Amino acid sequence: MHNCRHRRPWLSGRLLVSVLALAIVSATVGAGAALLLRPANEPAQTSSRVTVVATTPPPDASEQPQAQPAERPSHKVEQSPTSSAPAAGTAPEEVASQEQSTTASTQPSAEQHAESQEAEESQPVEQTAAQQEQQASDIEVDPPPEVQPRFAITTTPARLTQGEALALTVESEQASAVAATIGGRSWNLIQTAPGLWWTVIAIPRDADTGTTAVVVDLYAEDGDWLRSASASVVVLANAAPLEEVTLGGTGTPADPADVARDIAVRFSDHISVSGPPRWNGPWILPVEGEVTGVFGAQRTYDGVQAQGWHHGHDIAAQHGDPIVAPAPGTVVWTGEVILHGIGVIIDHGAGVYSGYWHMSLIAVREGMDVAPGDWLGNIGNTGLSTGPHLHWEVIIQGVDVDPVQWLGDDRPPLPPVAPDSEQTADTLD
Numbered sequence: 435m436h437n438c439r440h441r442r443p444w445l446s447g448r449l450l451v452s453v454l455a456l457a458i459v460s461a462t463v464g465a466g467a468a469l470l471l472r473p474a475n476e477p478a479q480t481s482s483r484v485t486v487v488a489t490t491p492p493p494d495a496s497e498q499p500q501a502q503p504a505e506r507p508s509h510k511v512e513q514s515p516t517s518s519a520p521a522a523g524t525a526p527e528e529v530a531s532q533e534q535s536t537t538a539s540t541q542p543s544a545e546q547h548a549e550s551q552e553a554e555e556s557q558p559v560e561q562t563a564a565q566q567e568q569q570a571s572d573i574e575v576d577p578p579p580e581v582q583p584r585f586a587i588t589t590t591p592a593r594l595t596q597g598e599a600l601a602l603t604v605e606s607e608q609a610s611a612v613a614a615t616i617g618g619r620s621w622n623l624i625q626t627a628p629g630l631w632w633t634v635i636a637i638p639r640d641a642d643t644g645t646t647a648v649v650v651d652l653y654a655e656d657g658d659w660l661r662s663a664s665a666s667v668v669v670l671a672n673a674a675p676l677e678e679v680t681l682g683g684t685g686t687p688a689d690p691a692d693v694a695r696d697i698a699v700r701f702s703d704h705i706s707v708s709g710p711p712r713w714n715g716p717w718i719l720p721v722e723g724e725v726t727g728v729f730g731a732q733r734t735y736d737g738v739q740a741q742g743w744h745h746g747h748d749i750a751a752q753h754g755d756p757i758v759a760p761a762p763g764t765v766v767w768t769g770e771v772i773l774h775g776i777g778v779i780i781d782h783g784a785g786v787y788s789g790y791w792h793m794s795l796i797a798v799r800e801g802m803d804v805a806p807g808d809w810l811g812n813i814g815n816t817g818l819s820t821g822p823h824l825h826w827e828v829i830i831q832g833v834d835v836d837p838v839q840w841l842g843d844d845r846p847p848l849p850p851v852a853p854d855s856e857q858t859a860d861t862l863d
């Protein structure tokens with residue numbers, strides 16, 4: 435569970451304890467490496483949008499999109515002749531440019547297309563013929579296509595760093611349920627309006643860098659798979675600096691069961707999506723102070739490289755300084771664990787939780803609603819900590835992310851309002 439050069443976990447130095455915690459969390463959340471630091475200047479937020487306006491052929495008779503995992507039901511995605519934006523799986527430079535709209539479509543048969551037009555009630559017959567001709571000149575479809583309603587995916591930001599989060603919006607006129615997968619991990623979505631689903635997705639600290647696909651599957655009311663499409667996001671390396679830690683003193687070994695509970699409370703026990711997002715703007719700092727540790731940093735302990743990474747954002751402050759809620763939510767856990775000491779966990783909705791650790795005092799009870807600025811408790815030095823500080827964590831459906839992203843404008847955007855029908859018609863022109 436921990437580096438063999440550390441023969442066992444010790445309770446007396448926060449750093450050594452961190453070695454143990456990191457090793458175990460790494461095994462729990464997904465092992466891996468990666469390094470490097472978040473750029474000092476964040477790029478402007480970008481979005482990637484994929485709109486499937488017409489048809490997709492059956493999944494067994496089509497090509498595999500470049501960035502789509504092999505095990506997914508496949509579909510053929512063709513770029514619209516009128517679109518200059520890149521399709522899913524394009525190079526990072528192209529995707530990063532700005533708001534993008536990628537249209538994926540295939541040619542319907544005349545009869546089916548006519549049915550589609552009737553359903554949309556927005557296209558003159560003359561345009562239908564011209565549109566068909568244009569599509570026929572550029573697109574080849576092997577099997578007889580099947581007309582399907584509009585289906586759009588938007589990811590924002592479309593370019594982000596390992597350990598940051600994005601918002602995924604799915605618009606579909608036909609789905610009863612929607613599933614999203616990225617890097618082999620599935621994410622729960624919230625239906626925020628008829629035909630509209632949304633969620634926040636964490637890019638794990640150890641995710642592969644480069645262009646990756648968010649694959650969205652639509653399901654019918656009876657559970658049958660309907661169709662899928664993917665949107666690409668560009669994952670940049672987390673460049674947190676290596677933190678060198680010097681250990682001192684001795685201690686007693688931690689009970690592995692206590693350590694496992696520490697991990698479970700912070701990660702796996704609080705992953706459910708309890709409802710829509712509770713926040714409606716940037717979060718505020720829970721305490722002012724010197725930043726003594728950043729999310730994603732790898733650490734050496736007496737020169738020995740630890741597994742995993744730092745899962746939170748450390749702010750040193752005076753013992754007893756108040757810690758406040760950075761965003762609205764409900765307190766779902768208060769108590770003490772072996773490594774991180776006394777803590778509070780808040781559910782912010784949408785599967786987003788935040789944790790506050792090494793506290794000296796808890797000022798809230800489980801079940802309490804909190805607003806930004808509400809007093810949660812005080813700075814302390816409990817658990818394996820070498821000085822008074824707050825270890826602040828943000829966990830999304832069980833995956834830890836950098837809390838700092840939530841303070842700024844590059845945080846994931848909130849759900850959009852319900853899609854209006856005029857906008858839908860525009861995309862068909």
Ligand SMILES: [Zn+2]
Nearest residue numbers: 727746748825
């Ligand atoms: Zn920390």
